[in-house]
Amino acid sequence: MRDFLPADKARRERVLRTIRDRYRVHGFDEIETPVMEDHARLHAGIGGDNEKLAYNVLKRGLDADAIRAAAEDPSALTDLGLRYDLTVPLARFYASHRAELPRVFRAVQIAPVWRAERPQKGRYRQFVQCDIDIIGDATSRAEAELVVATLDTLDALGLEGGEVRVNDRRLLDAMLEAFGFPVDARAGMLITLDKLDKVGPDGVTAELRERGAADEAVSAVAAHLSHLAASAAGSGFALTAEGIRGALPGGMPEDVVAHLVGLGEAVAAARGMAAGSADVPLRFDPFLVRGMGYYTGTIFELAHPAVSYSLGGGGRYDGMIGRFLGQEVPAVGFSLGFERLVDLVPATDETVSDAVVLVHDSDAPVGDLLALKSALLRRGARVRLEQRTKNIKALLERARADGFTAFATVAAGESDAELLQIKPLD
Template sequence: MRDFLPADKARRERVLAIIRDRYRAHGFDEIETPVVEDYDRLHAGIGGDNEKISFSVLRRGLDADGIRAAAEDPAALADLGLRYDLTVPLARFYASHRGELPGVFRAIQIAPVWRAERPQKGRYRQFVQCDIDIIGDASARAEAELIAATLDTLAALGLEGATVRINDRRALDAMLGAFGFTPEERPGVLITIDKLDKVGPEGVAAELRERGVSASAVDAFAAFLRRPRAAAGPFGEEHIRRELPEGIADDVVAHLVALGIAVAEARSLGDEGAVPLVFDPFLVRGMGYYTGTIFELAHPSVAYSLGGGGRYDGMIGRFLGTDVPAVGFSIGFERIVDLVEAGEDAAVPAVVLVHDRDVPLPQLLGLKAALVAEGARVRLEQRTKNLRALLERAAADGYASFATVSTATTRETLELKPLG
């Protein structure tokens, strides 16, 4: 959990403003949910490993005897918890307010979340997520809108050239079934497959054998990984089927193909071969609530993902009693903000008024009010012996110009000079 100095905070807010603007331009509306949710909801078995590193809130009113009695049962000790993502709160929000929302609801959530991570570079216990979700649309149009809005947002941040890796959890499950893994073995197998980029095909096969899963299935999977592969082609049915074993359901492939066509149209490409999608049959994503399409955001400047998401059609039904299709895409803000080039809002001049000690307060505030009325951002600073250090500090805080003020200074005689 970090503090942010003024310059860092200003930069973060500039990036957030661009993200909000692009999301809204694509028809999404921002909502807000509480930072805490019911413990049982956060630990319903749908949050994957995040449930293990969530922060819980101790029940009010427990005395020492009560704490000792409940020590072996986390649910008896805590009834609330800090949210570890924004998807579970959104599902609860929609279930609570469905009657007040449109049939297809496009939501923006930009807010902090908390996870009891082991602190290290790039991993924080409090961080901001930037989510867009579409609830109520089961078609590929929903995924296409999310992808188009996300790519447009990255371009607005100066991060052109992003691509989206695509897979489908249904295709993954069918593929594991085709190799011979039993339904009981598949969750553990997926955990191992998710390490493919790190340990390679041989490492994955070795770990699967250590897991003790069906040996014949591991052999079939290892052979599939070793097969000769043609050069990557444009995103489309031919390429998708070439990357999958035989027997994958036609409707799953058709959904992915329709997604590529829709993204091409959404981005005004007019040619599905130009769409910035990459089919990855081994993309897993660890959240337990994904039921269909899954995706991750990649950029050539970094080796790690900048965001991701997927379809979670079964989650809202847990709260509502009726299944509602839903899909979301989350940008990893803490990773994005480090890649965006620093910049200032040129439309708002920022001025430091350096005044002598004897300048009357009404005169100072009058000068400041006049500049503020003209649209400037203004800071008052009393002159110090080390004027250079004062001005360097102001420049570091984002101020672009300064003026010296004496008892004789008026708005007409105020002379602005550039900093730096």
């Protein structure tokens, strides 16, 4: 958890403002949910490993007897927790307000979340997530809208060159079945396959054997990885029928392939490109897993050539809202990793054209100073009052670092803004 100095805060707000503006023009409406949710909801088995990282909140009014009684089950002491993502709160929000929302609801949530992480570069215990979600649309149109809005936002931030890697949980399951992995072992196998970009094919096959996978299944995975290494371009496979089929074993569900092809065609059209063109910023990744336990279909991950890690991701989670509402509702979302993203955004001149520091003598009347300030404010300037110090050079250097572009000195008795000698800070 971090403090932010004024320059850092201004940079973060500029990036957030751009993200909000782009999502708004794409037709998404911003909502807000509480920072806490019911403990039972946060630990309902739909948050994957993030549930283990949740900060729990003690019940109010606990006495010593209640604490002793809960010694064997500490969770009995808590009834709330800080949200660890924005998707679980959105599902609860939609279930609570469905009657007041449109049939297809396009939501924006930009807010902090909390996880008891081991802090490291780009990973914090409090961080901001920027989520867009579409609820009520089961077609590839929903995924395409999310991808187009995300890529457009990346471009608006000056981060052209990003691309979205795509897969589908149903294809992953069908592929594991084709390799010969039993149903009850597939969750563990996915954890291993998700490490492919870190440990390579040999590391994956070695770990599969350590997990006790059958030799025939491991050999099938090894053979397929060898085939992919020989046929795949460095940036992955095109999101076309030929590209997807070429990356997978035979016998994959055609309706899922068609769903992904529709996504690729829609994004290409939105970007003014031919479907299947190498310029379309979409790639099919047959071993993209995404760790969240609630994904049921299409999954995404946002990549950029400037960094080796992802800048965001998401996917379809059709089963989650039904757990709160009692009936199935299709839903899909895409989340930007703001803390990683903000460090990559190019610095720009964020100063107001007229940002003036009024350096005044200690005996200058407050009324005169505020009158001068108000006159400059009416002109559209940004104004700061600073009492003169012995080291005026240091004072002006700090003002320049804070984004001010000019200064004027004010002696006692000066109250006419037209007579100020405003000089540039250069």
